[in-house]
Structure formats: structure tokens, C-alpha cells
Amino acid sequence: MTPLVGALLTVAAGAAVVDWIAVGxxxxxxxxxxxxxxxxxxxxLLAVAVAWxxxxxxxxxxxxxxxxxxxxxxxxDVLLLPPSRFIAGLVAFLLAHLAYLVxxxxxxxxxxxxxxxxxxxxxxxxxxxxxxxxAARRAGFGTPVAVYLVAICGMAIAATRTGLAAAVLGAWLxxxxxxxxxxxxxxxxxxxxxxxxxxxxxPPRGPATLRVAVLVTYHVGQLLLVVALVQ
Numbered sequence: 566m567t568p569l570v571g572a573l574l575t576v577a578a579g580a581a582v583v584d585w586i587a588v589g590x591x592x593x594x595x596x597x598x599x600x601x602x603x604x605x606x607x608x609x610l611l612a613v614a615v616a617w618x619x620x621x622x623x624x625x626x627x628x629x630x631x632x633x634x635x636x637x638x639x640x641x642d643v644l645l646l647p648p649s650r651f652i653a654g655l656v657a658f659l660l661a662h663l664a665y666l667v668x669x670x671x672x673x674x675x676x677x678x679x680x681x682x683x684x685x686x687x688x689x690x691x692x693x694x695x696x697x698x699x700a701a702r703r704a705g706f707g708t709p710v711a712v713y714l715v716a717i718c719g720m721a722i723a724a725t726r727t728g729l730a731a732a733v734l735g736a737w738l739x740x741x742x743x744x745x746x747x748x749x750x751x752x753x754x755x756x757x758x759x760x761x762x763x764x765x766x767x768p769p770r771g772p773a774t775l776r777v778a779v780l781v782t783y784h785v786g787q788l789l790l791v792v793a794l795v796q
Contacts, residue, residue: 577609581784607639630668637661674726682725686718700751735789742782
């Protein structure tokens with residue numbers, strides 16, 4: 566790790582902590598801080614992916630896909646800041662997961678780890694996924710959320726297949742983050758259709774602790790995915 570990469574990782578970690586505190590405190594000033602801190606985390610991680618010393622073989626093939634995944638994630642972060650553009654943000658993160666999937670597909674893996682990933686994904690879809698999909702359908706977002714669920718589980722399976730601890734933990738933390746985010750948006754929807762303004766009208770509902778948990782799992786997950794792929 567070069568001094569530049571170390572400095573960039575420090576910036577990413579610092580911005581993430583500032584973002585968590587701002588979201589936990591809430592208020593207009595906190596929202597202004599979040600508008601800067603949240604994108605800064607991904608900007609720093611994107612810079613890490615670019616600045617990491619060049620590799621060969623699998624590492625060289627992975628880098629463009631990692632950069633694409635982080636760029637799409639950055640776009641998603643910006644799009645989901647209040648006032649949230651939910652579908653556009655969903656598409657951005659869908660592209661991020663597909664890019665991550667391709668990146669991990671370039672790395673060697675094993676059948677046992679692949680099977681473990683499939684089993685975990687099946688359990689997630691049959692339990693949490695089923696509940697969230699039902700809530701999303703009631704809110705009028707069933708199809709896009711279903712497609713997204715398949716994509717993020719596919720990414721997590723590809724990461725798990727590598728058997729790399731950082732990849733496995735990072736991928737499933739990402740899944741956990743999005744599950745909590747989806748619950749914040751759809752969990753309170755009535756059976757009669759979208760809530761006033763729809764889930765895209767603002768930030769996820771729910772207590773500040775839930776929103777902080779979404780960010781902590783998301784940022785740590787992204788950091789671990791980057792560490793797994795740049796090495």
C-alpha cells in the first residue's frame with residue numbers, strides 16, 4: 566500500500582464516520598453535511614481503485630470493473646440523496662452490482678464456496694427478500710425491486726465464490742444494507758398502493774438508528790469489496 570492509497574482510505578473512513586454522525590443527528594445542518602460526506606466516501610474509494618499500484622493478470626482485468634462499480638455506486642449515492650430519485654438510484658446500483666459481479670468472476674473460486682453463496686442467497690430471497698418484495702409490490706415497485714434483488718444476490722454469490730474473507734463479508738454487508746434500506750422505504754407502505762408521494766419522494770422512513778445502520782453496513786461493505794478486489 567502506497568502513502569497515497571493509505572491517505573485516500575483514511576479520507577474514505579473519515580467521511581463515512583462524519584456521514585454516520587450527521588444522519589444520526591438529523592436536521593437541516595446534518596443534511597447539508599451528508600450531501601458532502603456521503604459522496605466523498607465513494608470519491609475516495611474510486612480514487613483508491615485508480616491509484617492502487619498496477620497489477621498483472623486477474624488484478625489488471627478486475628480494475629476497470631471495480632472502477633465502473635464504484636462510479637455507478639457514486640451516482641446512486643447522489644441520486645438517493647434527498648429529494649430522492651428512487652428508480653434512477655436503483656438503476657445506478659443495479660449497474661454497480663453487475664460490474665462487481667463481472668469483477669469477481671475474473672478471480673479464481675471454488676465449488677464449495679459457490680454452493681455456500683447460492684444457499685445463503687436462497688435463504689435471503691425466501692425470507693427477507695420475500696417480505697420486502699411483497700411490500701414493494703404494494704407500493705407499486707415490485708418488478709424493479711425483484712430485478713435488483715436478483716442482481717445483488719448474484720453479486721454476493723460471485724463474491725462468496727472467491728472464498729476471500731473481505732469479499733464474502735463485504736458482499737453480504739451490502740445485501741444487509743440494502744435490505745434495511747428497502748424496509749425503511751417499503752415497510753410502512755399500505756396495501757392500497759404507494760404512500761403519499763411514493764417511496765421516491767424522500768429519504769427512507771424509520772428511526773435514525775435504522776438509517777445509520779444502513780450507512781454503516783453499506784460503507785464497510787464497499788470498503789471490504791474494494792480491499793478484496795485491489796489486492
